[in-house]
Amino acid sequence: MSVLTGWRAALRMARRDAMRSKGRSALVVAMIAVPVLGVTALDVTYRSVTPTAAEKLTASMGSSDALFSDRRSGPIEQLPNAQMYSSVDENAPLDEDAPEIDISTTFPKGSRAISLQSAPASVTTKYGITSTDIREIRTSDPLARGMVELVRGAYPHGTNEMAATEPFLKSTGLDVGSTTTVRNSGQKYRITGVVEQPDALKTEALFADPGAVIAPWKAKSEHDKKVTPPNTQPVEWLVKGPEGAGVTWPDVMRANKSGILVTSRQVVLDPPPDSEVPLLGRKDYSPIPSSPTELSTALVTVTALAVLEIVLLAGPAFAVGARRSRRQLGLLGTCGGDRRHVRAVVLGGGLVLGGIGAVTGVVVGLGLTTVFRTTIEEWAGHRFVSLALRPTELLAIAVIGLITGLLAAFAPALVASRQSVLESLTGRRGVRRSSRVLPIVGACVLVIGTGVAVYGGTSGNSTLVSGGSVVAEL
Structure with a gap:
């Protein structure tokens, strides 16, 4: 009998045995499938929640090509990913009171841009007063797509309308159509719609068109000294470059000469060579060391213990199956089968049930993640662009489940193969002392x-x- 033929016969016998003992088989499959299901759901959720570089850019700058911000420190040099920059003149101080330059002069020719600015404010609610963040950006503009999305209602238009996030409405008791007052300026606004930031679903904020909140607030503070002027963040600009050109690395370096920090989608995703990055050639530049990613002690320990626990729990079930099938295994010996074939039959049971459990766990894990996707997104506070499926990782998870079934059947297979044919046929085990x-x-x-x-x-x-x-x- 060839090895392949022997295993084929062993798997057929294992499958018949599994069908005869449906309750025991279901128990083993469940013990293997449940952890595989959990690990599959965790893997897909983690990969889906963790944004890619392109998704991070969309969350921070919408559908624009670049984000321009004035650092007010004179000419600068930056890294392509805009995570680090330095003034060309190291002794140049940061002057927050310096007059703002006309940042539009640093945009590539033929560009279109919208501004983004925010300030904390005190607003009225159904229950009283609360503090929140008010962000001035034209939410209805296509450049804001991916950064701010409309959930229901309508985008705000004009100087007396606002949109709110769902967490803000829940905490304040307001809703679409309600009116709120910015106490700092005394101006009233009607809430026209509900918006969300896909990468920050738990954010409590209000959104208004540029000039709707901060400008009248500043004007009132200039006339009334009792009114504190808004503590605004520097104005940033979402820029759409010339059609088909985007914002290139030369465009970024030209803006750097005016003290403008630029996060360019094209440059981040396709950075220039190091030789073209002036900051990397400076003697005073020291990159931030990146710490290697390691699996935590808790994760490694829990995974190892979970696999071992399944093996120890499922092992007795295979032992019971081998005991009940001892006559069948004895007949295998009378037909010329040796210990190797007996072990193959019992291990075949582990292979069959482990395979079913692994496949069931992966499929059900994917299905449950899909069904509860919205709940998971709300819990994580982040929208999935799509369910990130890594076939290699899912295959590895299934293989671990399969191996777990084989390990659980290993000890019972050894015990069964050591029994003599006579003991197997008569059911006698002799006298054994612990x-x-x-x-x-x-x-x-x-x-x-x-x-x-x-x-x-x-x-x-x-x-x-x-x-x-x-x-x-x-």
Whole structure:
């Protein structure tokens, strides 16, 4: 009998045995499928919640090509990702009172732009007064898509309308059609719609068109000294470059000469070579070291213990199955089968049930993640652009489930293969006494494993923690 033929027969016998004992088979499948389901859901959720570079750019600058902001520190040099910049003149102080330059002169020719500015303010609610962030941006403009999205109602237009986020409305008792007053300026506004920021769903904020809130507030503070002027953030601009050209690295460096920091979608996604980045050639430049990503001690330990726990729980179920099938295994021996074939039949049960559990867990995990997608997004505070499926990772999760089933059947397979044909056919096992040494060995291993895990935890060695915990559990 060839190896392939032997395993094919073993798998057929294992499948028939699984169908005969549906309750035990369902229990084993469930024990393997549930953790696979959980890990699948966590993997898909984590990958979906973690934004890509392109998704981060869309969340921060909408559908525009670049975000321009005045640093008010004279000419600067920046990295392509705009995460770091430095003044050309190191001794130049930051002058927040310096007059704003006409930032539009730094935009590429043929560009279109909208402004973005925010300020904290005190507003009236259904229950009294609250403080919130008011953001002036033309939310109805296509450049804001991806950064601010309309949920219901209408975008605000003019100087007496606002849009609000759902968390703001829930906390204040207001709704679409309600009126709120900015107490700092005394001006009333009607809430026309509900908007959301896809990357920050829990944000409480109000949105108005540019000039609707901050300008009248400033005007009133200039005439009435009792009114505190708004504490505004520097104006930023969402810029759409010339059609088909975007905002290039030369455009960024030209804006840097005027002290403007530019986050360009094109430059971030396709950065220029280091030789073309002036900041990288400076002697005083020191990059921020990036710490290597490592799996946490808790994650490694929990994963190892979960797999081992399934093996230890499912193992007795396979042992019971092997006991009930001992006559069938004995007949296999009378037909010329040896210990190798008996082990293959029992291991085939682990392969069949492990495979079913793994596939079921992955499929149900994907299905539940899809069904509860909205709930997960609200919990995470972040919209999924799409469900991020990594076939390699899902396959690895399924393989782990399959291996778990095989490991659970390994010990029962060894025990079954050691039984003689006569014992298997008659059902007699002989007189067996429990070992007196095994409990002592087990207690010693428990103490040693616990000690190793504790030492690993105090020294920060995740390998010792995982290994010690596994040994202690065994």
